[in-house]
């Protein structure tokens with residue numbers, strides 16, 4: 001479903017990704033681990049089409065289509081969802097309007113009619129409850145005045161609303177206390193559809209206790225240097241990354 | 249400039265015969281002041297962002313022979329004419345006083361509370377370049393309440409120049425709300441002067457909404473002359489193309505215990521130019537003043553220009569005042585976030601613009617108008633205001 005081949009990317013003239021190869025099949029969950037600065041967020045931004053990042057080599061194919069030539073919104077319509085490491089605050093843009101614009105844009109792209117107002121309200125209510133956001137959500141600005149935990153829950157809420165086929169969770173667990181982590185982890189599992197694939201970027205095992213990966217990758221200095229099963233995550237949790245570096 | 253003085257001298261008889269003795273009695277002094285002041289150049293501090301001369305560049309015609317219907321002006325109104333709008337203070341005020349023939353009067357006697365707003369719709373219509381000099385006086389006596397809905401529009405793609413001088417007297421404990429909505433064409437030049445005096449315990453709200461314009465200069469002078477008076481000045485300007493909008497305000501705290509709140513927001517796209525200069529003067533006697541002034545601007549392109557100059561001048565010691573301005577660009581991170589959710593770039597920009605102007609519109613207390621203006625702003629941002637040229641300000645109360 002997702003095929004990344006020899007992907008090189010740079011930002012501000014500096015090469016960050018130095019030849020990434022990654023294949024994700026429908027319904028698979030991949031964990032991507034690595035130290036700060038390894039290039040994990042860069043990879044997620046490049047896949048989402050962030051204009052600051054330049055792809056210098058390689059390809060990204062999604063469901064047979066070349067992702068790299070698409071605008072960020074087109075990629076979203078194809079089913080790519082990025083849960084941001086640091087979700088931005090957009091004061092004054094109400095969650096209700098924002099979410100409806102997002103859903104309708106997606107519907108339009110697939111030739112569907114806009115969603116009805118009451119249907120939308122019901123949907124929003126149903127999904128926000130699952131991540132423990134209260135009824136004021138609709139009339140709050142996007143992430144405006146949200147706590148760190150609320151922002152992460154809001155990301156999962158949006159994922160549930162948009163029903164992506166590939167969700168990239170960029171450190172969705174960072175800055176969460178155990179309760180918030182449980183809400184996010186369980187929320188993700190409940191809100192994810194069966195054939196939804198995911199790339200879960202994290203430093204720790206704890207989110208992977210909820211979202212169980214099929215495959216675990218280690219990213220160091222812009223390259224995937226090790227790939228294994230779920231046990232690799234446990235090993236990293238216990239031993240850190242240094243032993244992997246030493247084997248290189 | 250000479251051409252307007254000559255016109256005045258040559259056509260004096262015609263002007264006077266189609267006007268009121270009250271207005272005629274003030275022309276001579278106005279002409280002298282105008283001759284002395286001349287058109288303001290950009291060297292005049294208050295006009296440094298607006299090229300007034302360019303507004304007078306087209307050869308305008310004037311209609312001086314429109315017969316006036318019978319009008320008796322109450323003494324309380326007549327005695328105040330020209331007392332706030334000092335011809336020696338401003339060339340546009342002088343020019344207007346020299347040439348204006350009609351006088352629009354709003355007089356609300358003591359204690360009368362008008363529930364419905366009074367509408368003043370001005371629709372410019374001409375097949376040749378046209379200059380119009382409008383004059384208004386609003387006297388709201390003790391404890392009375394009124395709101396005015398002023399709409400300024402152009403029908404034809406023609407060169408227009410309007411000068412307008414408005415004098416507003418807010419009596420003790422009275423309340424006056426003025427909503428001034430401009431939707432004029434790119435060839436319209438608007439030079440408006442508004443003067444308000446607020447007596448003790450009185451309240452004056454002024455909302456300026458520039459939806460479209462050519463070259464606009466709005467001068468808004470408010471004097472809080474009685475203890476406990478308050479004013480709120482709210483402004484929104486949505487400008488693009490080559491549009492130019494300059495709001496110049498003065499809030500004069502001349503009595504103790506007065507409050508002022510000012511918020512102006514501009515969204516400048518393409519090659520538009522916006523200017524804001526807001527002076528808050530707190531005189532020595534104006535103790536316990538509370539004043540807050542903010543100008544915030546969203547600049548959408550590298551070519552759009554914003555000049556902002558909030559000024560606070562304080563001569564009293566027991567005051568709470570703040571002022572500030574910001575000029576920002578489109579939040580790129582927010583745009584990317586929205587696009588990642590599937591929202592197209594244009595719509596994402598639209599949402600950011602709407603959000604930017606939302607807080608100033610939220611402050612408008614008159615709910616039907618607030619909704620209507622939100623809608624107007626949205627349509628403006630969507631670029632489809634021209635579809636609605638014939639739609640007058642009919643929405644709010646119908």
Ligand SMILES: Nc1ncnc2c1ncn2[C@@H]1O[C@H](COP(=O)(O)OP(=O)(O)O)[C@@H](O)[C@H]1O
Nearest residue numbers: 011012016035036037038039040041042043052
């Ligand atoms: N916009 C940017 N401009 C310059 N350097 C950047 C930018 N974004 C990321 N980097 C650099 O790229 C490297 C990888 O960053 P990032 O992808 O955020 O790593 P990770 O998510 O794995 O912690 C870091 O050295 C970081 O400083």
Ligand SMILES: [Mg+2]
Nearest residue numbers: 040041085171
């Ligand atoms: Mg990161």
